Amino acid sequence: MxxxxxxxxxxxxxxxxxxxxxxxxxxxxxxxxxxxxxxxxxxxxxxxxxxxxxxxxxxxxxxxxxxxxxxxxxxxxxxxxxxxxxxxxxxxxxxxxxxxxxxxxxxxxxxxxxxxxxxxxxxxxxxxxxxxxxxxxxxxxxxxxxxxxxxxSGAFSHGMDHKTALQELLQKNGVVTIAYQVIKEIGPDHDRQFVVEVFVEGDSLGTGKGRSKKGAEQEAARVALQTLEKNS
Amino acid sequence: MxxxxxxxxxxxxxxxxxxxxxxxxxxxxxxxxxxxxxxxxxxxxxxxxxxxxxxxxxxxxxxxxxxxxxxxxxxxxxxxxxxxxxxxxxxxxxxxxxxxxxxxxxxxxxxxxxxxxxxxxxxxxxxxxxxxxxxxxxxxxxxxxxxxxxxxSGAFSHGMDHKTALQELLQKNGVVTIAYQVIKEIGPDHDRQFVVEVFVEGDSLGTGKGRSKKGAEQEAARVALQTLEKNS
Structure with missing residues (x-):
């Protein structure tokens, strides 16, 4: 043995x-x-x-x-x-x-x-x-x-929030610029929703909607991760 | 600066x-x-x-x-x-x-x-x-x-039990043999006490009394540590 x-x-x-x-x-x-x-x-x-x-x-x-x-x-x-x-x-x-x-x-x-x-x-x-x-x-x-x-390959990034996971995935091969931008605000003050678009090196990778800017950013990052996964 | x-x-x-x-x-x-x-x-x-x-x-x-x-x-x-x-x-x-x-x-x-x-x-x-x-x-x-x-110098051994602390102190300069021996049992069965002697490389370094063998060993080690401290 x-x-x-x-x-x-x-x-x-x-x-x-x-x-x-x-x-x-x-x-x-x-x-x-x-x-x-x-x-x-x-x-x-x-x-x-x-x-x-x-x-x-x-x-x-x-x-x-x-x-x-x-x-x-x-x-x-x-x-x-x-x-x-x-x-x-x-x-x-x-x-x-x-x-x-x-x-x-x-x-x-x-x-x-x-x-x-x-x-x-x-x-x-x-x-x-x-x-x-x-x-x-x-x-x-x-x-x-x-x-x-x-x-x-990102096997340990699952516990992370979407923004962090996106950052990690994209920075595998070096530093890149990731920017989140509020592109729209919808609804009245008491029921406001935000739409955020995420840009990587200037290119849009997706948008997300949420009741807070942070929430919309997370959603945009999640969409971006999905898009990247499909294309990889 | x-x-x-x-x-x-x-x-x-x-x-x-x-x-x-x-x-x-x-x-x-x-x-x-x-x-x-x-x-x-x-x-x-x-x-x-x-x-x-x-x-x-x-x-x-x-x-x-x-x-x-x-x-x-x-x-x-x-x-x-x-x-x-x-x-x-x-x-x-x-x-x-x-x-x-x-x-x-x-x-x-x-x-x-x-x-x-x-x-x-x-x-x-x-x-x-x-x-x-x-x-x-x-x-x-x-x-x-x-x-x-x-x-x-044993600065981090204070949190340890006495037997471990003794072992560490003595083994600073190499492995030594530490032995604990019950030398006496005192009192009736329902109120038994043990006396344990600790030997280092065959030499006695102290004795301890306790209601269990383990307790008596700890006490003997504590006495041995005190003796060593005085002589150092």
Missing amino acids: TEQLFEHVKNNFGITFHDNELLIEAFTHSSYANDHRDLTLKNLERLEFLGDAVLELTVSEYLYKKFPELPEGQLTRMRASIVRAESLAKLAKECELAQFLCLGKGEELMNGRKRPSLLCDVFEAFVGAIFLDQGMETVMDFLRRVLFPKID | TEQLFEHVKNNFGITFHDNELLIEAFTHSSYANDHRDLTLKNLERLEFLGDAVLELTVSEYLYKKFPELPEGQLTRMRASIVRAESLAKLAKECELAQFLCLGKGEELMNGRKRPSLLCDVFEAFVGAIFLDQGMETVMDFLRRVLFPKID
């Missing part, structure tokens, strides 16, 4: 560990170590502690450089949506890591191998092990394969 | 920035940028976002390597006590960073220059700027000057 793990890591991610024990540690759940106390195995938790911080920094640096105009609040929100357990569990699945996890009997019976929090842990521990054994550059290579392309 | 900042950073931390703008950005509070909108200044918030993650990783790696026997839970608690706002604000004070902070008028009047959360922000932003401009190795050099010696 460990041989297959080494092969998997080598074939899929191009990584050959110097210290295979570290790789095994990253795939040893505490329940397995507890079931085999006589072997005094190290479990993945310390590597998970380290990997969590490695991911925090690599993702932060990537976002910081990729979105030079995005304010701190948006960066923080985006980072949170990337490093949260569900997202990392999904990555663990896509990397097909779960099959190599050493689980205790009880945990196995309770379907632990499919539990998102556990998959997240093993992903973090794996990243921690790569960091310790290979260094930061190899971690970045790994994330360039499995994570960064997802950020580029 | 900026010249003085460059001098301060060079003289106290041995760092000469390639990009001085980045250093200035780390000391520009949003309130100052808002007061001077015409200058379209960048404020420190994006660097703070990055520096926060840089600290998270550097501290994690340091703890991971320094305490090879400490379980994940203890590492996490210790990391939290190091990177929390109060601790970082204290570091900012010791590094005498506040004097160079560009604050808006309102913030200045409200004594912002002394507010812990603000001092923490500037420390994180400064670390973020060092990371971007100089790289990880210079960040580590900086932390070896201002932070890691504090960890070594």
Whole structure:
């Protein structure tokens, strides 16, 4: 099984560990170590502690450089949506890591191998092990394969408001000017509606209506995102 | 003022920035940028976002390597006590960073220059700027000057239980064997008390009494810590 793990890591991610024990540690759940106390195995938790911080920094640096105009609040929100357990569990699945996890009997019976929090842990521990054994550059290579392309394609922008999502999508390939303009006000004072048009580098990408200027801007951004999606 | 900042950073931390703008950005509070909108200044918030993650990783790696026997839970608690706002604000004070902070008028009047959360922000932003401009190795050099010696001296172990604190103190200079042994049980069954003795590398460092074995162990560790403190 460990041989297959080494092969998997080598074939899929191009990584050959110097210290295979570290790789095994990253795939040893505490329940397995507890079931085999006589072997005094190290479990993945310390590597998970380290990997969590490695991911925090690599993702932060990537976002910081990729979105030079995005304010701190948006960066923080985006980072949170990337490093949260569900997202990392999904990555663990896509990397097909779960099959190599050493689980205790009880945990196995309770379907632990499919539990998102556990998959997240093993992903973090794996990243921690790569960091310790290979260094930061190899971690970045790994994330360039499995994570960064997802950020580029906007997979983590869904939690954002439409204006931010539009900004992020458009600024993927550099800074662009996005402007919102009220082009019409409809109805009497007590029931006023605004129509806002969004311009990207001077070209109209859509209009939106709303009871406030902000609401109309959000709606215009949503329409623009739809238009861009259809045309991509 | 900026010249003085460059001098301060060079003289106290041995760092000469390639990009001085980045250093200035780390000391520009949003309130100052808002007061001077015409200058379209960048404020420190994006660097703070990055520096926060840089600290998270550097501290994690340091703890991971320094305490090879400490379980994940203890590492996490210790990391939290190091990177929390109060601790970082204290570091900012010791590094005498506040004097160079560009604050808006309102913030200045409200004594912002002394507010812990603000001092923490500037420390994180400064670390973020060092990371971007100089790289990880210079960040580590900086932390070896201002932070890691504090960890070594146990400044962040106070929130820990006595057994953990003892372990950390003793393992500063390498792994040692700490053993707890019940040496006496006192009283009748319904009012039993335990006396535990703590041995370090075979030598007794103290005893403790308690209504449970765990309690007696904690008490023995507390006594051992006191003894060590007196003798240091």
